[in-house]
Amino acid sequence: MADPKLRLDQMLTKLREQKFRITPQRLAILKILAVSDGHPSVEQIFKQVKADFPTTSLATLYKTVTLLKQLNEVLELGFSDSGNRYDGNRPYPHPHVICTVCGNIVDPEPDVVQDISEDIAKQTGYFITNQRIDFFGICPECQKGK
Amino acid sequence: MADPKLRLDQMLTKLREQKFRITPQRLAILKILAVSDGHPSVEQIFKQVKADFPTTSLATLYKTVTLLKQLNEVLELGFSDSGNRYDGNRPYPHPHVICTVCGNIVDPEPDVVQDISEDIAKQTGYFITNQRIDFFGICPECQKGK
DNA sequence: CTTCATGCAAAACATTTGCAGCTGG
DNA sequence: CCAGCTGCAAATGTTTTGCATGAAG
Numbered sequence: 001m002a003d004p005k006l007r008l009d010q011m012l013t014k015l016r017e018q019k020f021r022i023t024p025q026r027l028a029i030l031k032i033l034a035v036s037d038g039h040p041s042v043e044q045i046f047k048q049v050k051a052d053f054p055t056t057s058l059a060t061l062y063k064t065v066t067l068l069k070q071l072n073e074v075l076e077l078g079f080s081d082s083g084n085r086y087d088g089n090r091p092y093p094h095p096h097v098i099c100t101v102c103g104n105i106v107d108p109e110p111d112v113v114q115d116i117s118e119d120i121a122k123q124t125g126y127f128i129t130n131q132r133i134d135f136f137g138i139c140p141e142c143q144k145g146k
Numbered sequence: 147m148a149d150p151k152l153r154l155d156q157m158l159t160k161l162r163e164q165k166f167r168i169t170p171q172r173l174a175i176l177k178i179l180a181v182s183d184g185h186p187s188v189e190q191i192f193k194q195v196k197a198d199f200p201t202t203s204l205a206t207l208y209k210t211v212t213l214l215k216q217l218n219e220v221l222e223l224g225f226s227d228s229g230n231r232y233d234g235n236r237p238y239p240h241p242h243v244i245c246t247v248c249g250n251i252v253d254p255e256p257d258v259v260q261d262i263s264e265d266i267a268k269q270t271g272y273f274i275t276n277q278r279i280d281f282f283g284i285c286p287e288c289q290k291g292k
Numbered sequence: 293c294t295t296c297a298t299g300c301a302a303a304a305c306a307t308t309t310g311c312a313g314c315t316g317g
Numbered sequence: 318c319c320a321g322c323t324g325c326a327a328a329t330g331t332t333t334t335g336c337a338t339g340a341a342g
Contacts, residue, residue, distance in 0.1 A: 133280075
């Protein structure tokens with residue numbers, strides 16, 4: 001995992017470069033996304049943000065996350081059947097392994113996944129811009145619980 | 147692509163085996179999912195279904211799709227930022243290539259993607275049950291249109 | 293006939309938006 | 318200062334649900 005402090009600085013720099021304001025609300029959100037421990041949901045981020053800066057609203061959280069997505073400073077994992085999850089620590093596409101029982105999400109070592117975008121592009125004629133690779137299963141903890 | 151007539155028969159057999167009723171509404175939905183041309187959305191399926199059996203309601207469509215998902219006779223591609231898409235022709239996990247402009251979805255040849263589930267399982271300790279591999283990009287048609 | 297399926301309308305959710313007022317730089 | 322940000326509340330869009338009616342087997 002990238003150093004959270006470094007990531008926070010990178011995000012702040014990006015905002016300043018593009019003349020976006022650093023508000024206390026945004027700072028509180030950035031701090032949590034820089035760590036992104038366990039790939040939090042909006043609701044989880046919201047809870048933590050309120051501990052840091054209590055008057056933050058959900059709308060602001062959504063707006064900030066949308067902004068960071070546009071700046072490519074946060075990776076959104078969209079799920080149609082539950083809240084989306086966020087990774088601000090590694091904001092580039094990478095595979096995820098998701099527990100279908102407790103919802104925990106971990107990153108496997110990247111080297112097990114070869115990048116086949118080029119093969120796909122050659123074969124389909126698509127100009128590939130992004131990818132999403134998810135594995136679903138049951139984490140070691142939840143296997144024990146059976 | 148699997149033969150649509152064969153797929154329809156397979157689905158009907160599965161329903162009968164499990165004592166689910168074959169209603170005209172279900173039959174109309176199954177016919178469309180057996181082809182699944184272009185991986186239709188609920189709205190697209192709904193439009194086609196109504197052409198075949200006009201009194202079908204959206205609720206019934208959703209209920210039927212939910213049933214077929216449980217029977218593993220349709221694959222749902224969930225997207226958090228737009229309607230879900232469905233594939234009843236190949237109802238097992240396989241990679242998809244999605245145009246971010248027009249929404250078209252195609253299946254690449256499966257052989258370009260090696261299955262790394264086992265490596266992932268070994269490395270993370272997760273018991274892997276499912277996977278989802280999506281490539282996003284711009285299809286040949288939409289590239290022309292630029 | 294009896295049980296299951298349908299269709300309507302209302303509910304449930306996550307997310308987005310409009311806008312008046314506030315505030316960072 | 319004042320453009321951009323916040324927070325509230327209302328709107329949105331998709332999917333689910335409760336329940337009375339209808340039809341499959």
